[in-house]
Amino acid sequence: MLKKLENAEQKWGGANKLIDQWLSSRRNLLVNYFQVAGLPPYDSDEKSLPPFENVKTFCNLLVDYVSEGHFEVYDQVVTACEKQGESGQTLARELLPKISSSTDFVLDFSDKYTSASSDNILLExxxxxxxxxxxxxxxxxxxxxxxxxxxxxYS
Structure with a gap:
């Protein structure tokens, strides 16, 4: 995922402030994901669960990322698609529901870990x-x- 992000940053970075901000948010989210998951380069010899507060922080970043897309970025993308004609409109109509389906999963994940009363939930x-x-x-x-x-x- 990080390699794909680097490719996206190389391809689209610097073209527009909104794109740069969105890619930066994605990078922050991925770094935190790798830390919480204990994946390289954040893995350790000791196999232990991350601190519960780190998981909650990750959940907040996750929800912020999803919200940024839905409430800031997608509207501008849809407008750009509409201005590009029928093919752009079709693409937006096809992609937004697919993206929204992952939103439900993200919100369920976040709710599960931010509303948990015990860190025993970390076993899952x-x-x-x-x-x-x-x-x-x-x-x-x-x-x-x-x-x-x-x-x-924007180019």
Missing amino acids: LDDDLSRLGSSIENRFAYEDELLEVLHEY
């Missing part, structure tokens, strides 16, 4: 992070298609 974290990773990776792929439209519009 590995499996949940694995499913979340797949979901956000798919989301990023759909968002990248939207970023391409934004990039073309």
